[in-house]
Amino acid sequence: GNSVTQMEGPVTLSEEAFLTINCTYTATGYPSLFWYVQYPGEGLQLLLKATKADDKGSNKGFEATYRKETTSFHLEKGSVQVSDSAVYFCALSPSTDSWGKLQFGAGTQVVVTP
């Protein structure tokens, strides 16, 4: 079946540090891949997405590249801020699924300290 594996958190960083959150997936075909962010007490917000191999999604300084050969979609940001403290979820929507439900990873909590 389909699955998403994320690195475990919490990830604790100092402001302006480089952030990487690893995400790998298992799926048949070419799923769409997403990163969602959840701030404390809030819902899920789409951060970025990629729908085919070698696509790069980017938003708010975050980037992730769809790597079919390594089945990965790692999230990166060059210089984090305290406001980036949140839980980040990697997710996929299988290409074989017409209805588009999302399969999420376990989430990675990121804590950025001043």
Place this chain on the structure above:
Amino acid sequence: AAGVIQSPRHLIKEKRETATLKCYPISRHDTVYWYQQGPGQDPQFLISFYEKMQSDKGSIPDRFSAQQFSDYHSELNMSSLELGDSALYFCASRRLGGGLDEQFFGPGTRLTVL
């Protein structure tokens, strides 16, 4: 533009009681998804509707039922509540017919079963 609206935002129930959660999708979105996020867990897909018909079903207990109405809003009905039903319930909407693959999430309803 208005986002996905969920009501109530918080709900406290006793064991064996019933609960109804409501979701109002973004205007012109034809697909609604329900997800359950337990404490410290990733969101799990429950059920989805497209054009008022159930389109997909995930790990939704038989005690739960849902429907989508003519105005596209959806309701999740939960009966014989158990302690383990305590979770954050998200609704997401999407315009499937338009070919967009992004789901927009509501803020969630936090259900506490005592």
